[in-house]
């Protein structure tokens with residue numbers, strides 16, 4: 001089950017209407033997903049014109065899509081009015097800047113505008129090898145570094161966002177990672193909205209020091225790694 005399937009299952013099973021994707025790239029997930037209202041953010045969209053045209057006619061609700069060509073930080077600061085008018089997001093897919101800080105900010109900002117029954121999915125939470133987990137500020141940076149075992153696949157240290165949320169908000173948030181597609185983090189408020197969370201610098205720095213070898217000591221415990229079908233076979237979590 002890859003990210004497209006998981007996202008579509010979440011939309012279909014919960015009747016979600018409003019979707020936000022942070023980091024859209026070529027739009028292979030964004031344009032494919034069947035959801036009535038979708039918002040895309042990316043500082044540099046790389047959606048092929050003909051592909052977009054094909055998807056517009058195959059899935060006509062793509063005509064309603066809104067595109068913001070900018071970083072997610074800028075979107076959340078400059079487009080509060082738009083977000084308010086659009087209404088709470090049911091589902092947010094975080095797949096933008098692959099750093100601990102970037103992904104954490106994306107999740108905390110998303111929680112501010114998440115519907116109470118909504119959920120945030122984070123890509124790349126369980127890198128398949130050490131090179132893919134190399135902390136860096138961009139793909140270009142790690143591609144120049146070429147760490148041992150580098151094959152072009154980069155997840156960064158997004159997994160630390162899961163560690164951070166599990167550590168600080170275990171009463172407020174359900175946090176787990178599905179073992180598929182390089183780890184799909186699932187974050188869902190347990191008892192109503194969780195808003196206005198500030199980054200705790202001390203905890204951030206502690207977690208920032210962790211490394212990939214530590215993650216591999218016990219991923220089930222450290223990031224809540226679960227079987228890829230967990231959401232759809234368990235009744236314990238209402239997703």
Ligand SMILES: C[S@@+](CC[C@H](N)C(=O)[O-])C[C@H]1O[C@@H](n2cnc3c(N)ncnc32)[C@H](O)[C@@H]1O
Pocket residue numbers: 003021022023024025026027028029030041042043044045070071072073095096097102
């Ligand atoms: C891995 S790609 C996204 C793939 C897409 N979600 C998919 O599943 O097909 C990551 C994207 O994040 C974008 N990105 C990088 N920094 C970002 C930021 N600060 N805010 C939003 N998007 C960002 C990049 O331009 C790139 O297109």
